[in-house]
Amino acid sequence: MVTLNPYLNFQGNTEAAFNFYKSVFGGEFVFIQRFNETPAGAGMSPKEANGLMHVSLPIGGNMLMGTDAVESMGQKVMPGNNIHLCLSPDSKAEADRLFKALSAGGTPVMPMADQAWGAYFGMATDKFGISWMINQDTNK
CATH class of the missing domain: 3.30.720.100 (Signal recognition particle alu RNA binding heterodimer, srp9/1)
Known part of the structure; x- marks a missing residue:
């Protein structure tokens, strides 16, 4: 979930x-x-x-x-990038699906990749200008 x-x-x-x-x-x-x-x-x-x-x-x-x-x-904070919605899916496959779907018609900001903090992480702005983070904890 x-x-x-x-x-x-x-x-x-x-x-x-x-x-x-x-x-x-x-x-x-x-x-x-x-x-x-x-x-x-x-x-x-x-x-x-x-x-x-x-x-x-x-x-x-x-x-x-x-x-x-x-x-x-x-990085510069301004209205529109001062808040993201962070999704935490249960699997890398679900993280990839969410990233691809949210990026469609929008802008991939940071591709999904393994990170030093132990997560599979990426960022995208959807076609409506909403900023999303996908952070799948690889330790789960």
Whole structure:
């Protein structure tokens, strides 16, 4: 079964935003990782490398997730790319099917591929301008 969760992009203030959301909704972060804890952080400025690559906060039966957009990687947050809908399918085959279907008539942004964090991941913008992430946890 596919789960659907919102994924928020911030321009360097993800940690402050998620600490705010934590104060509003309660709970604890189930995952938090900085860029400097990954190979991606090696070529970044100290400020960018200290930013959040990923954070997850459970809210009810869903997960609110987020990241800092990194300008040195050509990322700039603006209306339209500040939120993605993140799908978590059970299999790579389902991930591929979703990616292909959502990309049809739209724009594949990042092709499906195995990632360093242990997931099969890709991104697409559908023909209506909605941004999607497909993240299949390969450890399942």
